[in-house]
Amino acid sequence: MGQISISSRRNEISRHSVGMPDEDRDFIDSRKIGQTLWASKWSILTITLVAVLLAAVLMQTITPVYRAVASLVIEPKGASLISFQPLADPNNPTSDYLQTQISLIQSRGVAERAVKELNLTEHPEFDPRQRPYLMTRLKSLVSSLSPGLFPASWSEGEALTPTQIFDAAVMELMEHTSVGSVGKSQLVTIGVTLKDKQTAAAAANALARGYLDSRLDAQVNDSLTASRWMDTRVIELRTQLQESENKLQVYRDAQGLVDVGGVTTITANELAKTSDRMIDARRERAEAQSQYQQVQSIGGKSAGQLSTIPAVINNPVIQQFQADVAKAQAKVDELSRRYGDRHPKMIAARSDLAAAKASMATQVNQVVAGLQNNYQLAQANENALRASVNTSRAQIQDISRKEFKLRELQRDVDSNRSLYETFVNRLRETTATADLGSSNARIVDEAITPLQPNTPRKSLIFSIAAALAFGFACALSLLRDAMKNTVKSTEDVEKKMHLPVLGVVPLVQKKNRARIARQFERNDDTAFSEAIRTTRTGVMLSDIESRRHVLVITSSVPGEGKSAIAVNLACALGRLERVLLIEADLRRPTLAKNLGLSNGQIGLANLVDGSARSGECIQQVGDMDVLPAGAVPSNPLELLASPRFTSFLDWARPRYDRIIIDSPASHSVSDAALLCALADAVLYVVKSDSTSTPVVQRGVGQLLRNGAPVIGVILNQVSAINARYDHQGYYGYLPGEAYQAKV
Numbered sequence: 001m002g003q004i005s006i007s008s009r010r011n012e013i014s015r016h017s018v019g020m021p022d023e024d025r026d027f028i029d030s031r032k033i034g035q036t037l038w039a040s041k042w043s044i045l046t047i048t049l050v051a052v053l054l055a056a057v058l059m060q061t062i063t064p065v066y067r068a069v070a071s072l073v074i075e076p077k078g079a080s081l082i083s084f085q086p087l088a089d090p091n092n093p094t095s096d097y098l099q100t101q102i103s104l105i106q107s108r109g110v111a112e113r114a115v116k117e118l119n120l121t122e123h124p125e126f127d128p129r130q131r132p133y134l135m136t137r138l139k140s141l142v143s144s145l146s147p148g149l150f151p152a153s154w155s156e157g158e159a160l161t162p163t164q165i166f167d168a169a170v171m172e173l174m175e176h177t178s179v180g181s182v183g184k185s186q187l188v189t190i191g192v193t194l195k196d197k198q199t200a201a202a203a204a205n206a207l208a209r210g211y212l213d214s215r216l217d218a219q220v221n222d223s224l225t226a227s228r229w230m231d232t233r234v235i236e237l238r239t240q241l242q243e244s245e246n247k248l249q250v251y252r253d254a255q256g257l258v259d260v261g262g263v264t265t266i267t268a269n270e271l272a273k274t275s276d277r278m279i280d281a282r283r284e285r286a287e288a289q290s291q292y293q294q295v296q297s298i299g300g301k302s303a304g305q306l307s308t309i310p311a312v313i314n315n316p317v318i319q320q321f322q323a324d325v326a327k328a329q330a331k332v333d334e335l336s337r338r339y340g341d342r343h344p345k346m347i348a349a350r351s352d353l354a355a356a357k358a359s360m361a362t363q364v365n366q367v368v369a370g371l372q373n374n375y376q377l378a379q380a381n382e383n384a385l386r387a388s389v390n391t392s393r394a395q396i397q398d399i400s401r402k403e404f405k406l407r408e409l410q411r412d413v414d415s416n417r418s419l420y421e422t423f424v425n426r427l428r429e430t431t432a433t434a435d436l437g438s439s440n441a442r443i444v445d446e447a448i449t450p451l452q453p454n455t456p457r458k459s460l461i462f463s464i465a466a467a468l469a470f471g472f473a474c475a476l477s478l479l480r481d482a483m484k485n486t487v488k489s490t491e492d493v494e495k496k497m498h499l500p501v502l503g504v505v506p507l508v509q510k511k512n513r514a515r516i517a518r519q520f521e522r523n524d525d526t527a528f529s530e531a532i533r534t535t536r537t538g539v540m541l542s543d544i545e546s547r548r549h550v551l552v553i554t555s556s557v558p559g560e561g562k563s564a565i566a567v568n569l570a571c572a573l574g575r576l577e578r579v580l581l582i583e584a585d586l587r588r589p590t591l592a593k594n595l596g597l598s599n600g601q602i603g604l605a606n607l608v609d610g611s612a613r614s615g616e617c618i619q620q621v622g623d624m625d626v627l628p629a630g631a632v633p634s635n636p637l638e639l640l641a642s643p644r645f646t647s648f649l650d651w652a653r654p655r656y657d658r659i660i661i662d663s664p665a666s667h668s669v670s671d672a673a674l675l676c677a678l679a680d681a682v683l684y685v686v687k688s689d690s691t692s693t694p695v696v697q698r699g700v701g702q703l704l705r706n707g708a709p710v711i712g713v714i715l716n717q718v719s720a721i722n723a724r725y726d727h728q729g730y731y732g733y734l735p736g737e738a739y740q741a742k743v
Contacts, residue, residue, distance in 0.1 A: 032488070033478065035719050039689075040477035044470060051469030055461050064453030066197035070190045070204040071182075071445040072211070074101050098181055101441070102188060105179045105211045111170045113210030118202055121162075125194055126169035128160060173203060187444065197449050204447035212441055230427045237423055241416040248409040255402050271392035278385035285378035288371065317367070321360035328353035487696055488689045493713050496693050497700055502542075502683065502712035503535030505565065507719050516561075517594035520568040521622055528568075535565075535683075535714055536572040542681060542711050549653050552584075552679035553714075554663035554672045556699040560687035561716045563590055566662040569683075574623030577657035582627045584675055585664045586636035589629030595621050603630025607648060608639045614648070625656070640674050649678060666699040676708035684710055688718040 037044065076097055104110070120126040160168075178191045190207050194200040332349040339346045487493055490501040506527045508516060519525060520532045542548060553569070555562040563585070570581040583591040586605055591597075597619055604627050606612035618625050633639055652659055661679065666672040676682045682703060686696055703710055 036481040037474055037477055044473040047473035048466055048469040051465045052462055055465035059456050059458055062456050063195055065193055065195055065455045066200050066450045067191050067193045067454035068201035068204045068447040068450055070208045070447040072188045072208055072441055073186050073444050074188055074441040075186055102179050110207055110210040110214055111174050114203055114206035115169050115173060117206045121165050121169045126172045128168040193454055201447040201449045208443050230423055234423045234427055237420040241420050244412040244416050248413050251409055271396060274385060274388045274392055278389055281382040281385050285382045288375035288378040317363055321363050325356040325360050328356040485693045486689050486691060487686050487693055490715060493715060500712045501715055502538035503531055503714045504718050505531040505716045507717045516564045517567045520571045532568045532572045535569055548680035550659045550679045551681050552661045552663050552675050553683045553685060555665050555685040556667050556691050556695045558665045560685050562685040563662050565685050565714055565716060566660055570624045570660045571622060573658050579624040579658045580652055580656040581624055582661045583629040584661045586629050586633055587664060592628040597628055601631055603628035605630040605633045605639060608642055608644045637671055640671055673706050676703050682708045682710045683714055685714045685716050687716050
């Protein structure tokens with residue numbers, strides 16, 4: 001068999017290598033992480049359990065602290081307990097009101113009330129004499145070592161005054177008190193955290209009562225202060241009221257006023273009537289003046305012309321005289337047609353006419369004189385009424401001025417009296433309610449003695465400890481797995497050894513591991529059987545260029561499963577070819593035992609040393625022939641290097657299509673190098689996630705340097721979780737009966 005150079009062999013291997021895709025380099029293999037964590041499950045559980053136990057021991061050393069909570073409701077405006085309005089409402093219903101009340105609850109005054117009520121100065125958690133500070137303890141310890149070098153007060157401790165003890169108790173209570181609001185509601189919670197759960201509940205209730213009492217005391221003090229101020233103010237208002245009443249009475253007496261309202265009403269009525277009469281007089285005077293002016297326009301004319309004036313014509317008397325004159329004229333006219341001018345009747349008629357005209361003229365003169373008199377009377381009446389109106393108006397104005405002054409003084413009296421009466425009523429109310437509080441805060445739930453401690457919270461601490469320990473254990477397992485430089489996947493083989501992977505054999509189930517030598521034949525594990533078939537296909541495809549009769553299967557170290565791979569691969573090839581399986585591991589033979597051979601003591605060692613013939617050593621097992629190791633010799637390397645072994649291989653080549661040699665591990669002895677030099681192809685078995693990468697690299701490199709024809713790697717005992725793809729799910733898609741029919 002010709003030797004193949006290392007460089008040419010590596011070139012051939014590189015042609016079969018499959019590069020890793022760039023997109024998979026940053027791939028987070030969750031299944032691989034899960035497999036790693038599952039492999040370390042007991043370590044993770046142990047670390048978690050230890051951490052929980054340590055947490056439990058630690059919590060036993062911690063003194064439990066209890067928290068008692070009291071609830072109050074504080075409304076912006078309190079409900080009045082009485083029908084009238086209280087003196088003052090100091091509440092300001094703004095968004096800051098509740099925060100102000102919370103600050104008041106946290107004030108020193110409320111804490112002092114609680115300390116006094118519960119006598120907390122004698123309680124061990126509040127009395128500084130019963131809980132010395134760290135500095136005091138250090139001073140006492142140092143002074144006890146060398147009493148003469150330090151003041152006596154260091155060992156005895158400083159004496160505290162009652163005030164200092166009380167202040168220390170108050171500060172301690174304030175430090176252990178927390179006050180907060182519940183969401184956006186008007187509820188306020190007062191929480192006190194102490195080692196003594198009864199004292200915690202009592203302190204929370206005492207703080208709530210102290211807050212309510214301080215509010216009521218403040219309201220009572222405000223009421224008393226207001227009462228004293230209002231008492232002084234009432235005296236001042238009484239004096240002001242008396243002075244204003246005296247001024248009003250003096251003014252009434254000085255002005256002689258009795259009923260200003262009645263006088264003003266009478267004067268106003270008289271003025272109204274006089275004004276109406278003056279209007280009538282003015283109208284009458286205007287009419288008389290018009291008639292008089294008509295008479296004056298005629299001047300000294302005759303009575304006939306004066307009788308044409310409308311005021312004269314319209315006079316009934318004149319109209320009667322005119323009728324008489326007309327009648328007399330008519331009579332004269334009638335008689336003149338009958339009689340002559342000297343006729344007695346004519347003379348009598350003219351005499352009557354003249355008498356009628358004379359009477360009418362006399363009467364016209366009288367009427368004209370009457371018009372002049374009427375005009376003068378109307379003018380005089382108008383002037384008199386005008387004077388009366390002016391006098392009444394002056395009287396009313398004078399009365400109005402007096403009334404204004406009187407009302408001004410009366411307003412002063414009324415305002416002083418109203419203010420005085422108001423203050424007197426409020427003074428009475430304040431005096432009556434001086435000790436009555438109207439609070440807008442009340443206790444909703446009093447604090448009860450807590451049953452469970454607030455700290456330590458055992459369930460929370462256990463959960464945190466378990467979670468942290470579990471996370472730490474998982475991280476430690478992943479870190480250890482990352483630092484463990486082993487071959488875990490096909491990618492590792494192709495990347496680190498630059499060899500193709502001819503087969504990936506999964507880890508068989510525990511129930512089948514004891515019978516793994518006949519696993520392919522029994523077909524108990526379909527994934528395992530399909531992996532062996534895939535390896536068989538890879539071996540047969542490697543025969544494309546030249547027939548590879550002799551196939552050596554080796555590994556880096558013992559225990560990687562090379563013998564199981566050799567037996568099952570020989571069984572798989574035996575269904576297609578004539579196969580001879582040779583157990584060349586003469587130092588630790590296991591084939592006869594695993595296959596249950598009846599004559600396992602006769603084998604290769606006997607054949608090579610000449611003590612037995614091939615027909616006696618070779619046994620048929622299923623579809624293959626098996627040559628076991630036989631008796632363990634003292635010189636296995638010399639036997640394998642002897643010409644008899646080479647001659648046996650030459651004898652077996654034409655008789656078998658495939659000769660599979662189960663070789664010892666390459667790192668254990670040099671037998672593997674010798675056998676690989678006689679082989680046509682070498683399969684290197686690597687146990688997944690077990691053998692370190694440097695060991696595998698050194699083993700493969702050594703074989704390649706010796707010219708061994710390593711054609712590929714078989715990755716053995718690969719967990720389905722550790723693989724990128726689930727080979728077990730893929731290989732298990734056919735039922736077991738179908739596999740029985742496959743070759």
